[in-house]
Structures are given as C-alpha cells and as structure tokens.
Amino acid sequence: MRFDSFKIQHDLVVWLTVAGDKIRQNMADQLHVKTKSGRNDLVTNRDKEIEQFYVEQIRTNYPEAKICGEEGFGDDITDLSGLIFFVDPIDGTMNFVKQKQNFATMVGVYQDGQPVIGAILDVMGQQLIVGGPENGVLFNGRPLIPLADRPIADGLIGVNSGMFAHNINHVQQLIETSSGARVTGSAGIEFIQLVTGQQIGYISNLSPWDYAAGQAIGAALGIETHTVSGEPPSLLKREVIIAGLPEIWRNFYQLQN
Amino acid sequence: MRFDSFKIQHDLVVWLTVAGDKIRQNMADQLHVKTKSGRNDLVTNRDKEIEQFYVEQIRTNYPEAKICGEEGFGDDITDLSGLIFFVDPIDGTMNFVKQKQNFATMVGVYQDGQPVIGAILDVMGQQLIVGGPENGVLFNGRPLIPLADRPIADGLIGVNSGMFAHNINHVQQLIETSSGARVTGSAGIEFIQLVTGQQIGYISNLSPWDYAAGQAIGAALGIETHTVSGEPPSLLKREVIIAGLPEIWRNFYQLQN
Numbered sequence: 001m002r003f004d005s006f007k008i009q010h011d012l013v014v015w016l017t018v019a020g021d022k023i024r025q026n027m028a029d030q031l032h033v034k035t036k037s038g039r040n041d042l043v044t045n046r047d048k049e050i051e052q053f054y055v056e057q058i059r060t061n062y063p064e065a066k067i068c069g070e071e072g073f074g075d076d077i078t079d080l081s082g083l084i085f086f087v088d089p090i091d092g093t094m095n096f097v098k099q100k101q102n103f104a105t106m107v108g109v110y111q112d113g114q115p116v117i118g119a120i121l122d123v124m125g126q127q128l129i130v131g132g133p134e135n136g137v138l139f140n141g142r143p144l145i146p147l148a149d150r151p152i153a154d155g156l157i158g159v160n161s162g163m164f165a166h167n168i169n170h171v172q173q174l175i176e177t178s179s180g181a182r183v184t185g186s187a188g189i190e191f192i193q194l195v196t197g198q199q200i201g202y203i204s205n206l207s208p209w210d211y212a213a214g215q216a217i218g219a220a221l222g223i224e225t226h227t228v229s230g231e232p233p234s235l236l237k238r239e240v241i242i243a244g245l246p247e248i249w250r251n252f253y254q255l256q257n
Numbered sequence: 258m259r260f261d262s263f264k265i266q267h268d269l270v271v272w273l274t275v276a277g278d279k280i281r282q283n284m285a286d287q288l289h290v291k292t293k294s295g296r297n298d299l300v301t302n303r304d305k306e307i308e309q310f311y312v313e314q315i316r317t318n319y320p321e322a323k324i325c326g327e328e329g330f331g332d333d334i335t336d337l338s339g340l341i342f343f344v345d346p347i348d349g350t351m352n353f354v355k356q357k358q359n360f361a362t363m364v365g366v367y368q369d370g371q372p373v374i375g376a377i378l379d380v381m382g383q384q385l386i387v388g389g390p391e392n393g394v395l396f397n398g399r400p401l402i403p404l405a406d407r408p409i410a411d412g413l414i415g416v417n418s419g420m421f422a423h424n425i426n427h428v429q430q431l432i433e434t435s436s437g438a439r440v441t442g443s444a445g446i447e448f449i450q451l452v453t454g455q456q457i458g459y460i461s462n463l464s465p466w467d468y469a470a471g472q473a474i475g476a477a478l479g480i481e482t483h484t485v486s487g488e489p490p491s492l493l494k495r496e497v498i499i500a501g502l503p504e505i506w507r508n509f510y511q512l513q514n
Binding site: 039040094098099100101153155156161164165167172175179180181182183184185193198199 | 351357412424438439
C-alpha cells in the first residue's frame with residue numbers, strides 16, 4: 001500500500017508541535033552538553049530525548065519505514081529504497097545552548113529517494129513550515145506561493161562560516177555579487193529564510209538530516225538543491241549543498257569553471 | 258540644570274515603543290529604497306520618517322541637546338560637549354528590506370562624551386533594552402544583571418562579514434578560539450545578543466549611532482568597547498569597534514602584537 005502524504009504531513013505537524021513544546025517548556029533546565037566530532041560540535045540530553053520521541057512515533061505509525069537520525073537512534077541507511085524519515089531533533093545545537101534561540105527541529109520524509117514531505121519548526125520563533133512537491137507548503141497553516149527567480153544582486157546569502165572564511169568554492173566572490181552574507185548557525189533557520197524569500201541562497205557543508213526537510217519543502221517553491229559537481233544531493237553522506245533560487249546555482253557553477 | 262537620567266530613560270522607552278509600532282504597522286507598505294555609500298548601503302523613506310520623529314521629540318523635550326543622526330536630520334557634531342542624542346532610526350536596513358526581521362531602532366544619550374542612557378528595540382522581536390551605568394538596565398521591564406567574564410572558548414562572536422572574509426585584524430584567528438562566528442547584519446541585534454549573554458563578543462566597523470546605545474547599556478553590564486588601538490571609541494567617526502566581555506579584548510589585543 002502506498003502511504004498517504006497528507007497523513008504524513010498531519011503527523012509531522014503534530015509531532016513537531018509536541019517536540020517544540022517539550023523543548024520550550026524545559027529551556028530553564030540544566031543541560032548536559034557533550035562534544036561529538038570536535039570542540040564546537042555539541043549534543044545535549046535534549047537532542048537525544050527529542051530524537052527518541054520522533055523515533056517512537058515513527059516506529060509506531062510507520063513500522064515499515066527506515067529512520068536516519070542525527071543522534072543515532074535510527075537505522076544504518078546504506079540505500080534510499082522505501083520510505084525514509086530523516087530526523088534532526090535540534091538543528092543548531094550551539095545556538096540552542098548559547099543563544100537559546102535561532103534553532104530548529106525538523107523531519108524530512110522521502111520515498112525511494114524522492115521528497116514527500118518536509119517539516120521545520122523554528123522552536124523559539126514558533127514558525128512551523130510543512131509540505132512538499134505534491135501537497136504544497138503551509139507556514140503556520142497559511143499556504144506559501146512559489147518564489148520567482150531574482151537577480152543575485154537582489155538578495156542575501158546564508159553561508160557556513162568556515163566556507164566563507166576560507167573562500168571554499170569561491171563563495172566570497174559569489175557573495176560579493178549579492179546583497180551580502182549572513183551566518184546563522186542553523187540549517188533549519190536558513191531554509192525557513194529561503195522558502196519565505198528572506199534569503200535567496202544558502203551554502204554549507206551538510207549532513208542528510210540538515211537538508212532533507214528543507215529540500216522537500218523547497219522543491220515545492222522553486223528552491224533548488226545541488227552539490228558542487230551539479231549532482232543531486234546524495235542523502236547518504238555529508239557534502240557541500242548549494243540551495244537557493246536558480247540564479248544562485250547558475251552563478252555558483254560559473255565560478256567553479 | 259543637570260538632566261534627569263530617569264526622565265531620559267522614560268522618554269526613550271516611550272519614543273522607541275511608538276517608533277516600533279509605526280514601523281510594524283507599515284510593514285506591508287511599498288518602500289522607497291535608495292542606496293547611499295554603495296550598492297548594499299540602503300536607506301528607505303521609513304528610516305527618514307522615524308529619524309524625523311525622534312528629532313522632533315528631542316528638539317521639543319531637550320532643546321539644549323545636540324543630535325547625531327544616521328540620516329542627517331540632526332546636527333553636525335564636531336565635539337562631545339554637552340548633551341548629545343545619537344539616533345539610528347532603522348539599524349540593519351538591508352535586513353529590514355529583505356528579511357523583514359532582525360533589525361533595530363536605537364538611541365544613545367551621552368553627556369560630555371560619557372554614556373548616560375542607551376535604548377535598543379528589536380522591532381519585530383519586540384525586545385526593548387534600556388539603561389545605562391547609573392540606572393542599570395531593563396529588558397522588557399525586567400532588570401538584567403551584570404555578566405561574568407567567560408573564556409573565549411565558551412561563546413559565540415558576532416562579526417562584520419567583510420572583516421571576517423578578509424581576516425582584518427586577525428579576526429579569523431580570534432574566532433577560531435571561540436564557539437564560532439555569527440553574521441547578523443544589525444549592530445543593534447548584536448548588542449542585544451551581547452548584553453543578554455547570547456554572544457560574548459562583537460567586532461565590526463561602526464559609526465557612532467551604531468554603537469552609542471549599545472555601549473551605554475553594555476557599560477552597565479560588564480561589556481567593554483575598544484578601538485583597535487585600545488583607545489575608547491571616539492563617537493565622532495566610523496571605526497572598528499571591539500565590544501564584548503573583557504576576555505574578548507584581551508585576546509584581540511594579543512593577536513595584534
């Protein structure tokens with residue numbers, strides 16, 4: 001039986017709303033903060049609790065699905081066959097710990113590698129974006145319309161700070177032709193800014209759970225996602241992702257050659 | 258007669274609240290956007306209207322005061338004698354135009370070059386911070402307590418994107434020892450993040466109206482402001498400002514020598 005994309009969308013709205021409430025209600029609690037791959041790659045007990053909550057919901061409601069979760073409570077994903085939930089319980093954990101704002105919780109759902117539904121919640125801003133190519137996109141329950149392409153000179157570009165500082169893939173030259181750079185520290189917040197037209201591009205080194213939801217939502221609104229070589233993102237490994245209006249990719253591609 | 262700093266504080270709260278309401282109520286209106294010093298240095302009719310509103314209030318209530326305003330409706334300030342109001346009607350005009358969030362309105366008041374009161378309103382976030390060294394600081398009416406110094410490894414640093422990209426004053430090396438860089442595009446938002454402990458430093462090339470309010474508030478909470486040479490900011494010209502906990506300046510200074 002094929003899944004019902006509107007049921008998945010409904011379930012994501014409920015789960016993300018509950019997850020956001022859990023995170024906000026416990027903001028005053030002491031966090032247990034640990035490092036992962038490096039000094040500034042953080043994980044907290046809250047990240048793990050929220051991922052476990054999502055995993056329980058998915059296992060109960062979609063027992064046939066596989067789960068790719070940032071904190072490792074999901075499955076070991078080696079291919080994209082079937083229904084896969086990409087889960088990022090707290091995206092922008094550094095912001096969560098230091099700023100207590102500017103972080104997101106998000107889930108992206110794919111069938112055989114094709115986007116079905118993505119959902120991103122700006123937890124403190126209480127902005128929930130959900131949808132996909134078949135269903136369209138809702139922003140706090142109101143439909144978003146597709147974005148028209150715009151000249152690169154007319155918009156802001158979000159960028160990973162390391163890529164910007166070291167001019168990886170000529171991103172400094174790209175950004176010089178735009179309205180300027182912003183560094184936010186959360187892929188989820190960046191994708192919200194993209195799909196609402198606040199930024200026209202976002203370039204960063206991302207894991208599948210960082211862009212799965214944003215890619216599914218963006219595909220419904222005219223936001224493209226590419227790797228540096230021009231291949232579609234693999235959804236299987238960490239890689240540089242160029243997301244944005246078509247104009248962003250055209251300009252990025254020209255600078256590589 | 259010496260001015261009453263609590264009356265000034267009260268007046269700033271009223272003026273900034275009214276200014277913020279005016280800006281939010283007219284967010285859907287078409288803006289007239291012009292460039293100033295360069296392609297990405299914007300001014301709108303709203304910037305001008307709000308500066309005129311502040312200037313009218315100041316002229317009426319403090320006729321003896323001088324005004325230094327970003328959009329030129331104030332006075333030509335050549336020395337710091339007497340009472341001076343530094344006015345930035347919309348700080349982060351690019352964000353105002355493109356993002357429709359992440360911008361501020363702010364006023365800083367100085368007597369003979371010494372900070373009296375600063376006020377910063379995150380217009381869309383509706384966070385109003387007001388106070389100074391004598392009065393203490395209120396955040397939406399609640400007192401803020403002074404910040405303890407912290408190791409640079411323990412906090413985020415806001416930075417000007419051009420200084421970061423081109424490693425001006427070794428800011429890349431400074432940031433590598435921190436929790437990371439953020440680029441927000443509004444000095445007012447950066448100072449709010451500083452005085453609420455969300456960031457530990459902010460480094461940018463700023464005009465007096467960009468830092469006058471934040472410096473006055475910060476002086477009450479343990480946030481220092483320096484120029485590259487270690488002199489206090491001049492309040493008379495555009496220059497690089499290093500704002501933050503004492504640890505930020507100590508580390509910045511070591512990197513210059």
